[in-house]
Amino acid sequence: MSIAVLRDYLPLFARSALLTVRLGALGILLAVLVGVLCSAAQYFRLPVLQQLSAVYIELSRNTPLLVQLFFLYYGLPKLGIRTDPAVCGVAGLAFLGGSYMAEAFRSGLEAVDRVQLESALSLGLTNAQAMGSVILPQALSISMPALVANVIFLLKETSVFSAVSLMDLMFTAKDLIGLHYNTVESLTLLVVFYLLILLPISILGSLVERRLRYAGSGT
Amino acid sequence: MTKPLLTVEGLVKRYGEHTVLNGLDLTVREGEVVVIVGPSGCGKSTLLRCINALEPIQSGAVRLEVAPISRESRDLPALRQKVGMVFQSYELFPHLTVLDNVTLAPRKAQKRPRAEAEREALALLERVGLADRARDYPRQLSGGQKQRVAIVRALVMHPQVLLFDEVTAALDPEMVREVLDVLLDLARQGRTMLIVTIEMNFARAVADRVIFLDGGTIVEEAPPEEFFDHPKTPRAQKFLNTFTFDAVKRPHPSSLADPTT
Ligand SMILES: Nc1ncnc2c1ncn2[C@@H]1O[C@H](COP(=O)(O)OP(=O)(O)OP(=O)(O)O)[C@@H](O)[C@H]1O
Ligand SMILES: [Mg+2]
Numbered sequence: 329m330s331i332a333v334l335r336d337y338l339p340l341f342a343r344s345a346l347l348t349v350r351l352g353a354l355g356i357l358l359a360v361l362v363g364v365l366c367s368a369a370q371y372f373r374l375p376v377l378q379q380l381s382a383v384y385i386e387l388s389r390n391t392p393l394l395v396q397l398f399f400l401y402y403g404l405p406k407l408g409i410r411t412d413p414a415v416c417g418v419a420g421l422a423f424l425g426g427s428y429m430a431e432a433f434r435s436g437l438e439a440v441d442r443v444q445l446e447s448a449l450s451l452g453l454t455n456a457q458a459m460g461s462v463i464l465p466q467a468l469s470i471s472m473p474a475l476v477a478n479v480i481f482l483l484k485e486t487s488v489f490s491a492v493s494l495m496d497l498m499f500t501a502k503d504l505i506g507l508h509y510n511t512v513e514s515l516t517l518l519v520v521f522y523l524l525i526l527l528p529i530s531i532l533g534s535l536v537e538r539r540l541r542y543a544g545s546g547t
Numbered sequence: 548m549t550k551p552l553l554t555v556e557g558l559v560k561r562y563g564e565h566t567v568l569n570g571l572d573l574t575v576r577e578g579e580v581v582v583i584v585g586p587s588g589c590g591k592s593t594l595l596r597c598i599n600a601l602e603p604i605q606s607g608a609v610r611l612e613v614a615p616i617s618r619e620s621r622d623l624p625a626l627r628q629k630v631g632m633v634f635q636s637y638e639l640f641p642h643l644t645v646l647d648n649v650t651l652a653p654r655k656a657q658k659r660p661r662a663e664a665e666r667e668a669l670a671l672l673e674r675v676g677l678a679d680r681a682r683d684y685p686r687q688l689s690g691g692q693k694q695r696v697a698i699v700r701a702l703v704m705h706p707q708v709l710l711f712d713e714v715t716a717a718l719d720p721e722m723v724r725e726v727l728d729v730l731l732d733l734a735r736q737g738r739t740m741l742i743v744t745i746e747m748n749f750a751r752a753v754a755d756r757v758i759f760l761d762g763g764t765i766v767e768e769a770p771p772e773e774f775f776d777h778p779k780t781p782r783a784q785k786f787l788n789t790f791t792f793d794a795v796k797r798p799h800p801s802s803l804a805d806p807t808t
């Protein structure tokens with residue numbers, strides 16, 4: 329392994345790591361939003377929306393991200409919708425992640441007994457107050473491990489972004505290997521940068537989980 | 548006689564094809580303690596839940612003084628503040644301390660200042676002997692303590708009427724008394740209460756009126772002495788018999804040995 333090559337490649341990997349993080353964060357944020365809306369539709373048994381979100385969840389969970397990305401990247405222009413790679417990447421991640429987030433929220437909500445909601449309502453809290461102060465704090469602390477796992481899963485999934493010519497970490501590694509055959513250096517940097525992104529999230533996640541566990545659970 | 552506070556009129560509640568309450572009428576007057584008894588599954592919990600509009604009803608009306616309590620009431624949260632409810636399973640909020648459990652609704656729903664809500668909460672906790680547990684989480688309390696907190700949580704809202712649904716049914720026998728004592732104390736203060744219970748001796752002591760619910764309606768309604776000592780309907784007699792063992796009592800050994808019997 330050549331230190332000089334590593335040093336040369338470092339800025340390239342750093343730049344693509346930034347792209348991975350930026351698009352990943354945006355996609356995950358949108359995925360959380362989609363997840364909240366879908367799980368709310370299911371929790372409150374909203375007519376039509378409940379069925380729609382069920383269909384979406386099956387569709388999203390049972391197709392690979394790569395296929396979803398191809399659909400967005402090559403399919404949408406055929407329908408006259410112009411899409412650039414970054415938008416495709418974020419939209420694809422949100423589409424895939426939305427269902428995983430929805431399932432994480434749903435399992436948390438379902439774990440909180442409905443009598444808790446009734447108990448809050450019987451005190452005269454509004455639906456919104458009962459959700460905000462009683463149900464969601466409990467549901468979130470139950471969902472937290474699944475949510476953290478989803479964030480990590482989705483960030484790893486960004487590695488298929490290169491397929492729609494986004495210059496993410498994977499793209500850079502493949503590109504450099506193809507150009508200069510510095511396979512060892514490229515792969516080393518690839519692994520190091522993924523770890524740099526994912527390890528802090530993993531550690532932060534378990535810290536948050538532990539904190540929540542202290543405060544919550546056990547009636 | 549005091550004025551009617553809570554009125555239930557022609558209440559019909561069905562779950563699908565199953566009619567649980569079939570045109571039930573009930574009036575609770577101010578300061579009155581009404582105890583509801585009846586066989587398992589006769590709809591006691593359902594009645595309390597309908598009074599608080601936690602369940603949609605098919606027909607009839609519930610009124611607090613003159614205000615209708617229904618799922619369509621625009622001011623349902625404000626009405627529910629005036630109807631306190633205590634559940635069999637306590638339903639304390641596990642992620643909040645005892646004090647926060649008690650002050651959550653006064654602060655959020657009644658917009659009372661934290662300091663004032665906490666002062667009253669602590670005074671009420673003191674009264675049920677739990678002031679020193681204010682900073683604990685529910686999981687650190689015994690069942691009886693949890694239920695006393697749940698009662699305080701209802702009281703701090705200054706409800707006009709209190710609904711209790713078998714609040715001692717989930718408790719170990721040695722904790723039943725401490726909770727019933729709180730209810731007796733509330734009765735002495737002149738609170739209006741609607742109590743579902745299977746503690747017949749307690750019912751006799753606390754009730755101004757006992758209601759026997761069966762088959763979706765009120766079958767018998769009487770002062771406690773009359774109801775327990777001289778039930779009029781066969782259904783009430785049969786129900787009360789399930790609480791005694793006289794009919795199956797074995798003869799005393801000495802009488803067995805007596806050759807003349
Ligand atoms: N959510 C529900 N869906 C369908 N049926 C229900 C539901 N809740 C209650 N029931 C039925 O309604 C009837 C009355 O139930 P309820 O819980 O009010 O009885 P109860 O008098 O409180 O009984 P218990 O003494 O066992 O608490 C029962 O037959 C029960 O099976
Ligand atoms: Mg019941």
